[in-house]
Amino acid sequence: MAIVSQVKKSCTVNPLKMSQPLGGALAFMGVCNTMPLLHGSQGCTSFGLVLLVRHFKEAIPLQTTAMSEVATVLGGYENVEQAILNIYKRTSPDLIGICSTGVTEIKGDDVDGFIKVFRKNHPDFINFPLIAVSTPDFSGAFQDGWEKTVTRIIETIAPMPSGRRAETRVNVLPGCHMTPGDLDALRQIFEDFGLEPSFLPDLSGSLDGHIPDDFTPTTLGGISVDEIGKMGRAVWTIAIGAQMRTAAEALERISNVPFRVFERLCGLVANDEFFAFLAEISGQPVPQKYRRQRSQLVDAMLDGHFHTGGCKLAIGAEPDLLFDVGSLLHDMGMELVAVVTTTASPVLDRLPTEEVLIGDLEDLESRAKVRGAEFLITNAHGRQMVARLKLPFFRIGLPIFDRLGAAHIVTVGYQGTRDLIFAIANMLIAHREVHHDVNQASWCPTMEQESL
Amino acid sequence: MTPLNAKIQEVFSEPACGINQGKSEKERKKGCAKQLQPGGAAGGCAFDGAKIALQPFTDVAHLVHGPIACEGNSWDNRGARSSGSALWRTGFTTDMNETDIVFGGEKRLYKAIKEIGEKYDPAAIFVYQTCVPAMIGDDINVVCKAASEKFGRPVIPVNAPGFVGPKNLGNKLAGEALLDHVIGTAEPDYVTPYDINIIGEYNLAGELWQVKPLLDELGIRILSCISGDGKYQEAAYSHRAKAAMMVCSKAMINVARKMNERYEIPFFEGSFYGIGDTSEALREISRLLISRGAPEELMARTEALIAREEAKAYAAIVPFRYRLEGKRVLLITGGVKSWSVVAALQEAGLKIVGTSVKKSTKEDKERIKQIMGEVAHMIEDMTPREMYKMLREARADIMLSGGRSQFVALKAAMPWLDINQERHHAYMGYDGMVELVRQIEKSLYNPIWLQVRRPAPWDGEGRIAKLGMAMAAE
Ligand code: SF4
Numbered sequence: 001m002a003i004v005s006q007v008k009k010s011c012t013v014n015p016l017k018m019s020q021p022l023g024g025a026l027a028f029m030g031v032c033n034t035m036p037l038l039h040g041s042q043g044c045t046s047f048g049l050v051l052l053v054r055h056f057k058e059a060i061p062l063q064t065t066a067m068s069e070v071a072t073v074l075g076g077y078e079n080v081e082q083a084i085l086n087i088y089k090r091t092s093p094d095l096i097g098i099c100s101t102g103v104t105e106i107k108g109d110d111v112d113g114f115i116k117v118f119r120k121n122h123p124d125f126i127n128f129p130l131i132a133v134s135t136p137d138f139s140g141a142f143q144d145g146w147e148k149t150v151t152r153i154i155e156t157i158a159p160m161p162s163g164r165r166a167e168t169r170v171n172v173l174p175g176c177h178m179t180p181g182d183l184d185a186l187r188q189i190f191e192d193f194g195l196e197p198s199f200l201p202d203l204s205g206s207l208d209g210h211i212p213d214d215f216t217p218t219t220l221g222g223i224s225v226d227e228i229g230k231m232g233r234a235v236w237t238i239a240i241g242a243q244m245r246t247a248a249e250a251l252e253r254i255s256n257v258p259f260r261v262f263e264r265l266c267g268l269v270a271n272d273e274f275f276a277f278l279a280e281i282s283g284q285p286v287p288q289k290y291r292r293q294r295s296q297l298v299d300a301m302l303d304g305h306f307h308t309g310g311c312k313l314a315i316g317a318e319p320d321l322l323f324d325v326g327s328l329l330h331d332m333g334m335e336l337v338a339v340v341t342t343t344a345s346p347v348l349d350r351l352p353t354e355e356v357l358i359g360d361l362e363d364l365e366s367r368a369k370v371r372g373a374e375f376l377i378t379n380a381h382g383r384q385m386v387a388r389l390k391l392p393f394f395r396i397g398l399p400i401f402d403r404l405g406a407a408h409i410v411t412v413g414y415q416g417t418r419d420l421i422f423a424i425a426n427m428l429i430a431h432r433e434v435h436h437d438v439n440q441a442s443w444c445p446t447m448e449q450e451s452l
Numbered sequence: 453m454t455p456l457n458a459k460i461q462e463v464f465s466e467p468a469c470g471i472n473q474g475k476s477e478k479e480r481k482k483g484c485a486k487q488l489q490p491g492g493a494a495g496g497c498a499f500d501g502a503k504i505a506l507q508p509f510t511d512v513a514h515l516v517h518g519p520i521a522c523e524g525n526s527w528d529n530r531g532a533r534s535s536g537s538a539l540w541r542t543g544f545t546t547d548m549n550e551t552d553i554v555f556g557g558e559k560r561l562y563k564a565i566k567e568i569g570e571k572y573d574p575a576a577i578f579v580y581q582t583c584v585p586a587m588i589g590d591d592i593n594v595v596c597k598a599a600s601e602k603f604g605r606p607v608i609p610v611n612a613p614g615f616v617g618p619k620n621l622g623n624k625l626a627g628e629a630l631l632d633h634v635i636g637t638a639e640p641d642y643v644t645p646y647d648i649n650i651i652g653e654y655n656l657a658g659e660l661w662q663v664k665p666l667l668d669e670l671g672i673r674i675l676s677c678i679s680g681d682g683k684y685q686e687a688a689y690s691h692r693a694k695a696a697m698m699v700c701s702k703a704m705i706n707v708a709r710k711m712n713e714r715y716e717i718p719f720f721e722g723s724f725y726g727i728g729d730t731s732e733a734l735r736e737i738s739r740l741l742i743s744r745g746a747p748e749e750l751m752a753r754t755e756a757l758i759a760r761e762e763a764k765a766y767a768a769i770v771p772f773r774y775r776l777e778g779k780r781v782l783l784i785t786g787g788v789k790s791w792s793v794v795a796a797l798q799e800a801g802l803k804i805v806g807t808s809v810k811k812s813t814k815e816d817k818e819r820i821k822q823i824m825g826e827v828a829h830m831i832e833d834m835t836p837r838e839m840y841k842m843l844r845e846a847r848a849d850i851m852l853s854g855g856r857s858q859f860v861a862l863k864a865a866m867p868w869l870d871i872n873q874e875r876h877h878a879y880m881g882y883d884g885m886v887e888l889v890r891q892i893e894k895s896l897y898n899p900i901w902l903q904v905r906r907p908a909p910w911d912g913e914g915r916i917a918k919l920g921m922a923m924a925a926e
Contacts, residue, residue, distance in 0.1 A: 011564035012547035019521035043497020043614035059859040086491030137519035
């Protein structure tokens with residue numbers, strides 16, 4: 001049981017948090033042929049774009065309503081109108097997803113209202129999917145923007161309950177902590193149970209780093225607007241991460257699809273729950289392959305615990321990722337001595353540690369130092385503190401701009417957990433070899449003298 | 453007119469700017485950049501530009517006043533290098549929340565300045581204004597003034613909220629902040645007849661360090677570099693330099709010109725990209741220093757160094773020539789950097805088949821024509837799709853550009869080299885050009901290209917696909 005507290009200081013130093021609209025925009029990128037649009041000034045889009053490009057190493061579709069100083073005073077209807085028309089003309093997307101920013105929230109732009117007026121002024125667009133999400137920069141964090149956007153997509157495209165349910169169809173609502181690699185692994189698992197999953201959002205189709213046949217300015221791959229409209233036919237919705245509860249509830253409200261939230265998919269017990277659930281809803285036995293993977297995970301835990309046991313961990317991540325990976329490492333015997341996150345969440349006070357801080361990397365660094373942390377986990381921004389603290393450093397979350405393959409880090413399932421344990425244990429071993437390994441001299445300090 | 457607007461107008465009518473000289477009074481007022489189209493891809497905002505220009509000052513705490521977006525989404529993303537303090541890389545922001553929006557953010561800003569002073573003891577604190585506090589009327593000038601006085605440390609307001617315009621406007625507003633609050637506020641311990649300022653150079657990938665040994669050898673001292681690997685103090689006494697070099701096109705021309713006006717420091721516009729340009733720049737520096745009283749013999753030493761270095765560089769490029777002869781380059785980058793590298797590329801036998809001229813002036817374009825001949829395409833504004841097509845159809849062998857457009861080339865399975873902000877190699881000076889040619893060669897001849905362009909066995913020309921076709925035909 002952890003006490004969750006907000007740091008009392010005026011200056012955030014080395015932010016862990018990223019802004020809501022960026023999380024929102026990323027969620028839109030999991031819908032096929034979509035153009036995410038930030039309603040704000042150009043810089044917000046430019047920074048967001050650069051950040052996601054550096055993380056995914058992919059072209060990122062993201063546009064701006066280009067609010068100038070004058071426009072912010074007058075209000076942004078005209079900019080939103082022009083932006084939609086321009087995007088439509090140039091890229092003919094299936095969906096335009098609009099996230100607000102600090103600038104336009106302060107002015108009080110009502111984008112939903114704008115859309116109504118826009119449709120009236122442009123009857124051709126009466127049925128064109130336009131979705132607006134309110135994501136002010138000055139509240140919440142990346143994860144909140146993602147959560148709100150998925151909920152809005154469901155509410156707007158409103159999958160109606162159809163007369164007949166498709167027995168094998170399930171909806172999967174992954175939180176923003178799931179990488180494209182995670183989604184691919186999950187899809188495989190569902191399919192092996194004979195289930196047909198629809199992922200919303202589906203970054204595995206759009207940001208998984210494949211080579212397309214043509215260059216398109218909108219998203220490539222991802223769930224189609226059509227398929228979202230059919231989500232009401234599924235027998236179950238599976239939400240991954242506590243952040244997705246609201247979206248799952250919305251789907252239940254609108255389409256009567258029951259849901260189940262899995263707060264963790266990393267770890268032995270969490271996966272036992274998950275696989276048992278899949279076996280129940282599919283009526284299929286757990287395939288042989290996964291029984292084998294489970295036993296491999298157990299073996300990995302046995303081999304790994306020598307290295308992870310008692311290790312003092314400093315970890316900084318958004319709530320759901322923190323809960324998932326932090327809990328796993330606690331399960332592996334680590335002690336969570338410094339824990340920092342970005343925004344409020346119901347999972348935080350259940351973290352197996354004394355204190356969870358809503359703060360920044362300065363807080364993480366000072367606590368890691370004072371409490372003698374031996375291992376650091378956070379996004380690439382941890383690189384500065386690690387240069388000072390000289391700890392082994394495992395990168396998770398977003399952004400990871402200084403290593404390759406961020407989109408393919410897998411933590412879900414028995415296999416994902418197994419690989420994560422290996423990767424972390426290996427890192428600890430390598431670090432010890434370089435920095436603390438015993439050699440003859442340190443083992444038996446007098447030897448050198450004796451041999452003289 | 454607010455003071456900020458007045459400042460912007462002043463910057464817009466910069467008399468030393470070549471583009472401005474050709475404009476009418478009315479055109480000038482409208483500013484440098486075309487209004488950005490809603491629904492277009494976005495360039496950086498003025499705040500971004502201001503930060504690019506000033507963040508390389510290494511011993512300064514750069515505090516961004518605004519909600520999390522401006523700093524949280526962008527910190528630690530610059531390629532500058534420091535020989536000392538790492539403070540410049542630390543991300544400071546007031547991270548304004550809803551309460552600050554309602555009650556104003558000035559108090560939080562003031563307290564943030566206090567905290568930074570106590571915890572990090574920086575040489576100075578630069579406070580960057582952003583859109584949200586500008587909209588709600590936070591006056592950073594007042595807060596900075598009060599904080600400077602109270603804490604006895606320079607706290608410098610940088611008034612360039614994003615929504616006033618694009619990056620290059622922000623560069624200039626950053627320059628104004630230096631002119632108004634920093635330059636001329638301290639005195640150097642001693643001066644020499646060989647003191648220069650370098651303005652608008654950011655030490656990306658540490659490349660200034662490739663040029664500095666040449667200056668050292670000539671006995672020329674960089675009194676202040678604005679701002680690559682620079683220190684606050686150095687900028688504060690930069691008004692005692694004898695001459696200045698303005699790098700990187702027009703980004704901080706206002707600083708160079710006003711320092712000339714106020715302190716009679718002559719300046720020239722030059723570049724260390726390209727062999728010829730580097731030599732030219734060294735000559736200019738020496739010429740200006742001599743005109744300000746340095747001994748004449750400096751020029752002879754400069755010429756000797758140039759002759760030696762040029763010979764060395766060209767000799768180093770020759771071995772690449774037969775491998776690079778006739779390879780076609782698509783050069784997509786902002787303004788001046790394009791033509792300063794062109795000569796070196798041509799020396800290595802490369803052919804420039806297209807270059808972007810979006811940010812270039814009329815004279816720039818004339819010069820491009822002169823250097824590259826009429827065959828080179830001048831690309832005003834190429835969409836990613838067009839670039840992709842050009843590469844895919846193999847009308848170019850390699851693209852050199854900034855990081856943003858890299859995927860256009862890579863997805864077309866074409867070699868690409870980063871020549872902007874985030875690159876890992878230093879291309880400045882004589883050694884830098886040799887390095888660039890070496891990198892191009894490495895990239896063009898990497899064996900992956902032949903492999904990644906092969907179709908999968910089941911596609912198009914692939915084995916199974918062909919078999920399938922044959923079977924279908926039977
Ligand atoms: S446009 Fe304004 S709000 Fe957006 S990043 Fe730039 S300064 Fe910040």
